[in-house]
Amino acid sequence: MKALRNYLDKIKPNFEKGGKYEKLQSTFDAIETFLYVPKKVTFKGSHIRDSIDMKRTMSVVLIALMPALLFGMWNVGYQHSLSIGETNGIFDNFLFGAIKVIPLIAVSYIVGLGIEFIFAQYRGHEVNEGFLVSGMLIPMIMPIDVPLWMLAVATAFAVIFGKEVFGGTGMNVFNPALIARAFIFFAYPAQMSGDKIWIAGLTEGKGVVDGFSGATPLGNWGQNIADHTSFMDMFLGFIPGSIGETSKLAILIGAGILIFTGIGSWRIMLSTILGGVFMTLIFNMFAANEYMKVDPLTQLVMGGFLFGAVFMATDPVSASQTNKGKYIYGFILGIFAIMIRVFNPAYPEGMMLAILLMNTFAPLIDYYIVEANINRRLKRAKKAVN
Amino acid sequence: MNTSKVFTNSKNVVINYFTGPHPAGNVGVQIHHIDPINKGDIVWYVNPQDVLLIGKLFYEGKYDASKIIALSGSELLHAKYAKAIGNTCISAFVKDNVKSGNLRYISGNALTGSKISGKGYLGFYDHQITVIPEGDFHEFFGWALPGLDKFSFSKSYFSWLTPGKKYKLDTNYHGGERAYVITGEYEKVLPMDIMPMQLIKAILAEDIDMMEKLGIYEVDEEDFALVEFIDTSKTEIQSIIRKGLDLIRKEMS
Secondary structure (H helix, E strand, O other), X not given: OHHHHHHHHHHHHHHOOOOOOHHHHHHHHHHHXXXXXXXXXXXXXXXXXXXXXXXXXXXXHHHHHHHHHHHHHHHXXXXXXXXXXXXXXXXXXXXHHHHHHHHHHHHHHHHHHHHHHHHHHHHOOOOOOHHHHHHHHHHHOOOOOOOHHHHHHXXXXXXXXXXXXXXXXXXXXXXXXXXXXXXXXXXXXXXXXXXXXXXXXXXXOOOOOOOOOOOOHHHHHHOOOOOOOOHHHHHHOOOOOOOOOOOHHHHHHXXXXXXXXXXXXXXXXXHHHHHHHHHHHHHHHHOOOOHHHOOHHHHHHOOOHHHHHHHHOXXXXXXXXXXXXXXXXXXXXXXXXXXXXXXXXXXXXXXXXXXXXXXXXXXXXXXXHHHHHHXXXXXXXXXXXX | OOOOHHHHOOOOOOOOOOOOXXXXXXXXXXXXXXXXXXXXXXXXXXXXXXXXXXXXXXXXXXXXXXXXXXXXXXXXXXXXEEEEEOOOEOHHXXXXXXXXXXXXXXXXOOOOOEEEOOOOXXXXXXXXXXXXXXXXXXXXXXXXXXXXXXXXXXXXXXXXXXXXXXXXXXXXXXXXXXXXXXXXXXXXXXXXXXXXXXXXXXXXXXXXXXXXXXXXXXXXXXXXXXXXXXOOOOOOHHHHHHHHHHHHHXXXX
């Protein structure tokens, strides 16, 4: 390791100001700090610092995503096998899925990180780690057969217009990964909705078993077809859907990791779920159609509700930033997600739009929470004067 | 609660009790919970050792500048209390009493003290000398390791497996400076009705009006020392608070 360190120290001057490759300074810095935690020391204030940094934080989120991702890979293979009427082993299914999913991840990272590196250099910043998570989330909320070029365009759009135009990491209004999904949803609706896109190869229809539909439970309900997929199948994830969203068990494992490490906000996760349950119970009371009669637990395990609640709504930058605000943000978000689902058949999954909508309102919610704090202080000051 | 008779026998005083981990002992935190500062308020406070000094001056007519200081830190061979006079040079206390290596000498504690040399002087308000290792080394994949030996307020390293363990903390930042991304983190170590992130951002924007509204008068640097310690974005939060207080002072003068 000493040799690597010496080599880095040797070539470092080339990337500093005035050096041969000064235009690649941010890139060099990103690689160097990836390999080595910098030796920079404190000089005043707190002389000691916590061991956590942004790289660690983001890698914990990535680890939390792993169960859902690995299950998703297997499920891609499993659903494909079902569609062509074959029974394959766990390993074969996983391999089939991995070969399909890994290119999506690669495209998302290469395009997104490429743009991030350019902007970091342009601004003279260090490269922020935020995209390590966004870049993994983007493929996980896509249907498996999304064309690579489309994913590349969507990722570029999300990074540039979802994030960098607002000032980069920490300044974005909307969740960048959802911007990518929304972009495809509205620009190329055929690749983002319908029954056939959720299973690899189904759109082409080669060798598909007669009568195999490929519809997701959510898609069925969206068309007012009562769906009878078992709760357990939906909970464990043996259903078609976006790559990472199907296994609620895997998502809950991720949620556990995020909450235990203190990195994901349990306030948002909890209040989103409560909001969803609340809305469903109200629908149950009216029960005007079959969809409104669906019980809360089933609503929670269908579609991307749980994935959104755990991994997307909790994005600290685009969510509410105050602790009290997080409860309100999540609760309304949950309500909207279920409401859009049930009322608007054009958007079978309400979660994406609910999160983007609540991203818009998060600063407003925070504004009122901060105002409340200010008013408490003013009131106290007035009382002291009188 | 076990209170010294010195306090309970005092007349014309109100005694307030505080318990809890740091920063429960901070003057700012205590004032906030007893009678928060409003704009224009002036609050005086005095350290116990200075009460002795004042008392001696009036009872005996003697100005006794000696104080008891704590010698602390992982790199000290013998951690102990010692008697010091005023702003003494620390070399007498640390000479032959420290381990070898590149060391950081601090007048005060590791969270709020000031950096001095091994031959530096004790600050007027400090009652402690801290010696810890400098962290000026590169750590290979430090952020990716399981981190059984890494202290963290979060549970992102596996050091949560050993809750009682003692750590040797050095002066390394353990990461690069980043934009503010994580939310809800500072509130966990700031036991005041203050919105830390919003106040910090108001100071960075030099928005005097907002700073006042968010309670800048109620805080000072040391109240934000733990906030700075746990900050994932590795920013200089105590310096930011100082900047805010200086701005306010300039505005009012």
